[in-house]
Amino acid sequence: MEKKNKHIDRTKKVISIHDLYKSFGTNHVLRGINLDVYQGENVVVLGRSGTGKSVLIKIIAGLLKPDSGTVNVLEQDVAKISYQELEQLRLRIGFSFQSSALYDSMTVRENLEFPLLRNSKDLSREQLTQAVENALEAVGLSQTINQWPAELSGGQRKRIGIARTLIMQPAIMLYDEPTAGLDPITSMEINDLINEVQERFNTSSIIITHDLTCAKATGDRLAVLLDGRFAKEGTFEEVFASDDERLKSFYDYNFIT
Ligand SMILES: Nc1ncnc2c1ncn2[C@@H]1O[C@H](COP(=O)(O)OP(=O)(O)OP(=O)(O)O)[C@@H](O)[C@H]1O
Numbered sequence: 001m002e003k004k005n006k007h008i009d010r011t012k013k014v015i016s017i018h019d020l021y022k023s024f025g026t027n028h029v030l031r032g033i034n035l036d037v038y039q040g041e042n043v044v045v046l047g048r049s050g051t052g053k054s055v056l057i058k059i060i061a062g063l064l065k066p067d068s069g070t071v072n073v074l075e076q077d078v079a080k081i082s083y084q085e086l087e088q089l090r091l092r093i094g095f096s097f098q099s100s101a102l103y104d105s106m107t108v109r110e111n112l113e114f115p116l117l118r119n120s121k122d123l124s125r126e127q128l129t130q131a132v133e134n135a136l137e138a139v140g141l142s143q144t145i146n147q148w149p150a151e152l153s154g155g156q157r158k159r160i161g162i163a164r165t166l167i168m169q170p171a172i173m174l175y176d177e178p179t180a181g182l183d184p185i186t187s188m189e190i191n192d193l194i195n196e197v198q199e200r201f202n203t204s205s206i207i208i209t210h211d212l213t214c215a216k217a218t219g220d221r222l223a224v225l226l227d228g229r230f231a232k233e234g235t236f237e238e239v240f241a242s243d244d245e246r247l248k249s250f251y252d253y254n255f256i257t
Pocket residue numbers: 024027029047048049050051052053054055056
């Protein structure tokens with residue numbers, strides 16, 4: 001799918017990270033991260049295994065505390081707000097984890113109802129059903145409503161996981177390795193879905209991956225994490241036109257189409 005870039009509002013920063021540092025003991029993982037994500041923008045964070053991509057999105061979601069620096073999400077400083085405010089903020093952030101993390105003992109319908117029942121207790125049965133049907137329709141899997149996760153393919157489970165986050169109408173989507181473990185065709189479908197979600201719900205997204213096909217298909221902008229900092233930012237073409245040998249070798253080892 002061609003990306004159009006028309007949806008980005010550069011006057012609104014939904015995520016703004018300044019001079020972020022995070023270490024675990026002597027393991028200095030993030031060493032001066034700066035990143036702005038604009039309304040409607042898909043930003044891909046690329047990096048090799050263990051470079052701190054997951055740590056970064058956990059900090060954005062308030063699941064880990066930074067050692068220093070500021071992390072503003074939807075105009076709130078995640079390190080400074082109260083626990084209650086953080087809980088409210090998290091409701092506006094949708095996570096798509098590496099594993100789709102569906103509950104195997106629940107049908108697709110029950111999996112999707114679960115976050116709604118936990119967070120919006122006064123919904124009627126009709127409203128719940130409507131929300132579930134809308135979310136399933138958005139990911140193209142209306143027919144699976146009464147199925148069990150075990151009956152679905154890996155790609156379908158991934159889509160249901162995305163539907164379960166969409167049901168909360170998030171402003172921000174965080175995708176952690178959305179195409180990991182999927183075949184190339186299914187990966188392409190997930191890439192298309194990420195773009196469709198962006199266009200339909202006007203979300204802003206951070207997509208962390210080392211799949212360059214995914215990065216090229218979904219990223220309005222790429223940021224390459226190397227040695228705890230963003231070594232390069234720009235469009236796919238800008239990043240990989242660079243003379244930096246580290247980027248060249250990343251490209252050579254990872255690009256497959
Ligand atoms: N809670 C934690 N406690 C201690 N060390 C941690 C913790 N979380 C992450 N780390 C360390 O931080 C580093 C970065 O981990 P992270 O999971 O962010 O990597 P990644 O870039 O997401 O890798 P991958 O692509 O393999 O998922 C690793 O060295 C990891 O061991």
